[in-house]
Amino acid sequence: MSKYQALTSHLKSQKNSYVSMSFEELERVIGVPLPRSASAHRAWWSNNPTNNVMTHAWLAAGFRTEQVDMEGRRLVFRRDPRTPEPPASKAPSGPVQGGRTVLFGVLKGELRLADGVDLTAPTGLAGMS
Template structure:
């Protein structure tokens, strides 16, 4: 499955790290939270090719896989990939969503007295403002 096909399924872009680091595609749940998504769906990753931007998702229980295609489209045992969302993957309106969407929901808590729109370092506000006025 190509990275482009994956982006079509999740209806979003993959992060840059997915194209740079093979570890992003590992089946190790301790170094990547995204790993839970494909393992929960019954797949594991294999034959990751960062150069060709493709990989194989193998069924954990059946051993069947989706063969990787090279950048020029060559490859064997190519199949049309169609994603069927599990019945639990629906939102309030009933539309189907990919299981990875919202997987981090509830993992970050912002303190009530914290304003995320405030500068991280208030003392920098004057420095940045002065630099922009002086075109530095």
């Protein structure tokens, strides 16, 4: 088990799509001090999965880092919209379940659209063949 598993668990338990934390709050969650490179190099906070071991912790929770403030020692973890949400504790009824539209027939399953997607908007692909 990774020493950063506590961060994965903490982020997975969050209801909001973003979690703002100071480096000190983050250290309390993981139970160990952050490495020096976390305070010295902005790249340490990148979302590249080959970056460092802690990166795997927030990516595994379905979050990405953003708004890294090195001077203020703060950052935001934002839920990655490409990560499926955990199943709801109770099954809603009707064609929309947990914010997802249930598809039928050959497309049976679920389809999740990003917030703000307008399926009626032109795609800009008209006339292409």
